Amino acid sequence: MVDTIIACSTPLGQSGVAVIRISGIEALDTILSFCSKKVLIPRKITFSKLYSDEDLVDQVLLCYMPGPKSFTGEDVVEVFCHGNPIIVEKIIDCCIQKGVRLARHGEFSRRALENKKLSLLQAEALHSLIHAKSIEGVHLANKGLVGELDDVCVRFKSKTLDFCAELEARLDYPGDDLGYMSDRVLKEEMFDLAKKAEGIADGWRAGRQKIYGAKVALVGPVNAGKSSLFNQLVQQERALVSNIPGTTRDVVEKSIILNGIEISFWDTAGVREETQDPLERAGMELGFKMVHDADLILLVSSLNNHKESEMQQIAEQIKSKQCLKVGTHYDVNEGLNVDVECRIDSISGKGIDVLKEMISAKIQASAPGMSTLLNSQRQHELFLNLSRHLKTSAHLLDELGPAIAAEELTFALEKIAQLSGHDTREEILSHLFSKFCIGK
Template structure:
C-alpha cells in the first residue's frame, strides 16, 4: 500500500454510532480510479463538489446506497483530491465501507491527518488548524466564537501584524548597521523604543487571554477539598442546584469522588467533590482520599473549604493547595467564632445550609478560571502553544527595546528581533518543526 505523503487515506468522519447518516472521507493524490473500484455512481462520475447517488460495493455485494461527493485538488480541504461517501449511519455499514476503501488501496488515516495534509499543502496555517480542533471541542458559545474567529484568521492576522511590525523595526536597525555614520533620516531611537514597547505589549495581551480562552473552549475542572465536615458536599450540592452528594454530620461521609457538570457564567465546569482530609482514616476512606487527591492534583482550580469556626483543621488542605490556583472558602460562616481571614488572606464566607455567600462564590469561580484580563481585551487564543509563542515574541520585542535603551546598539537589538520573528514563524507554521506537528495532531480524532 502506498505510504507517501499524499498516499490515499480513509477515515470515518462522523462519530461512531447509529444516526441518519455517516460520512466516510478519503484524501489522496488521484482518487478517481480508487473510488471507481467500489463506488458505482448513477449516471457516471459526479461533477466536482456535486453529490451523486451512488451504490457502494464490496466482494460480498452491495454495502449501501448513498451519496458520493468529489472535491478535486487543489480546491479541497486537504489540497488533494477529497471524496465524501455519505451512507446510512450504522457502524456495520461504515466498517464495510472502510474495508472496501482499504481493499482499493487506501490506508486508515492517523488522528488529525486530514488537517495535517491541509497544513502541508498550504491550505491552512497552523493557527487555523488549531481552530479546527477548538471548533470541535468548544463546550460553550464563547468557546465556539473564539474557534470561529481563529478559523477565519484572527490569530493569523495578529501574527501577521506583529511580524510586519518587527520586520519594519528590523529594517530600520539594519539600515543603521549598513550606514552607521548617517544619523539623519533615521527614526529617532526613542520612537523605535516606543514602537517595540507597543509590540511587546500587544503580544503579551494576546497571550494573557489564554486562560479565558481555554476555559471557554475546553471548560475546566474544579475540585472541592478540605477537612472532613467542612461542608464540601453541602457546597457541591448548592453549586449544582440539587442534591447529588450525601451530607451528614458524620466525618468521612464522602469516600468516592463525586462529579457533576455545572455551567457558571458561560464556563463549563466539571465539579469534583472529594473525601475530607483527616488524620486516622479507615482503609477504604484512605483509598478514597488518595483518589480524590489524584484527581484534585489535575484540577484547574481548587476550592479549599475551611470550617471557619475551626480553621486549624484546614492546615493540611492549605498546605496541599499552596502555590496552586485556589479559592479559600470560609464555610460555617454562621457558627460562633467564625474567622473571616486566614494568614492575612480574606476568606470567601459561605453558609452552605442557607445559601448565604453562594452568589459571590459562583461569581468568583469563573473569574478565577478566566484570570484577570486587561480592560477591553479581546480573547483570541485558547492554545497553550500559541500562548507560549506569543510570550516569547513579547519578550524578544521587550529585550530589543531594552538593548536600544541601554545603548547596546542596533546589532544586539536586531538579533533579539530575529528570535521574535522565528517564534512568529512557529506560531503560523511557516517554520514547522516535525515534533511540534506530531504533538498538535495527535490530539485530533481520526477522520478530521
C-alpha cells in the same frame, strides 16, 4: 506518491447519517470501483449504491471535490451513508482493499496545512471549534478560523522586520543618511509592541475558559459535607456520602453548564492530620495536586464541626488560588460566627442556587470582559516569549549595541514563525532592501 487516506469524520455509533472522507490522488477511482455510478460531477451531490462483490452495502450520497479546491488541497470524496457502524466499517474496508489506508489522527488537517489550505493557527482554531464548551468558545474559535489571529501575526511580523531592517541598516551602512530613528523612538516602539504581545497573551485565561470550560475543586476537612455539596451542585449521586472519615479517596469529577460555561466540579479527598491510612494520604496528595489546575477553589467547612487546624493547613496549600469559602450544615447553626461567604445545606439544597451564582460570578470575574484571540496554551506561551524577546532587544540596544539587539529580534521572529508555521528568518535581508531601497 502520497498515500490516499480514509476515515470516518463523524463519531462512531448509531445515527441517521455518517460521513466518510477519502483524500488523495486515488480517491475518485477508489469510490468509482464499487459504486453504481461511472462518473461523479465535481461538487455535486450524487445518489449512488455501493456494492461489495454483488452485495449491496448501502445507498449513499457522494460528493467529489477535486484538488486543490478542497479541505485538504487534494482530491477528496465524501461519502454520506447510514450511520450504522457496521456499514461504515464495511465501506472503509472496501476502500482499504483498493489500496487506501486509514488516516492517522489529524492527518486530513495536517495535509490541509501542508497544502496551505490552513495555517497552523487556523488548524488550532478548528480543533477548538470542535471541542468548544460554550457558545463564546465557538465564537472565539471562528475568529481564529477566519484568520483574525493570522492577521495579528502578520502585523507583528511586519513591525518586527521594520526593527530588524533599521538595526541591520545601521550596521551595514553606518555613514549613510538613511533617516534612522533615534534610539529613544526605536526602543519606545519595541516596548509598545512587547506590551501588545503581552496583552494578547494575558487573554488566554478567558480563552481557555470559553473553549475548555472552568475547573472548580471542592476542598476541606473530612466530614465537612463536600461530597453532599458536590452531589447537589451536579444534581446527581456521583460521590459516596458517609459519616465515616476518609470515605472519599479519589477525585470524583462531573461537569455541568452554568450560565453558558461548562464547569467541571472536582470532589477531592477530605483533609485530616491524624490519618495513618496510606491510601487516604495518597488521596489527599492527589487532591492538592489537582487543586493547582483549578480556576476556583470551594473551601468547604462544616458549621456544625468547624476544624480550624485543618482549615489553616488547607489555606496554606491554596493561598495562591482564587477561593470561595462555603459553610455546610446551614440548618444546624444558622447563626454561628464562622468566616464563610456562602452558607448552604447540602441535604436539602438550601443556598445551592445562590452558591452557583457566586461560582459563576467568580469565574467570570477572573477574566473580566477580556477580549482574546488565543485558543491554545502554545499560542499563549509564544506570545509571552515574543514579548520577552522584544523587551530584551530594546534593553540590549543601549547595553550592547545594534548588532546584539538585532540578533535578539531574530528570536522574536522565530516565535512569530512558530505561531504561524512559516519560516521568516531568511526574509530579513530582502525586507531590509525593500524598506530602505539600498543599492538604488
